[in-house]
Structure formats: C-alpha cells, structure tokens
Amino acid sequence: MILLGIVLLVIGFVAAMPFIWMLGVIAIVIGAVLAITGHAGHQLAGRSHWY
DSSP, X not given: OHHHHHHHHHHHHHTTOHHXXXXXXXXXXXXXXXXXXXXXXXXBTTBSOOO
16 A cells, blocks of 8 residues: 555656645555554454455
8 A cells, every 4th residue: 555655646746636646645644554553463443464
C-alpha cells in the first residue's frame, strides 16, 4: 500500500493532478498504520497479518 501511495504521489505531481496526489498521501498513511500495527503484533480488524 505504501508503494502504491508513492506511485500515486509521483503521478499526481508530474501530471499536476491534486486529487491523485491526495489519494497517494492517504494510501501512504493507511499503509504506514497497517505496517506499524502489524509489526507491533496487534490484530487489526480481526486479522493478524496484512499482505
């Protein structure tokens, strides 16, 4: 999810499309939260692993 967010950030910046850039930021934040909770060993939404 973090990689997808980075790709969306680059596309949004190059194409000057703020909506895609904002989606990239949101994807990075969600990916970071899922990665942090996964590494901390906590389950999130009933899942212990996120792939």
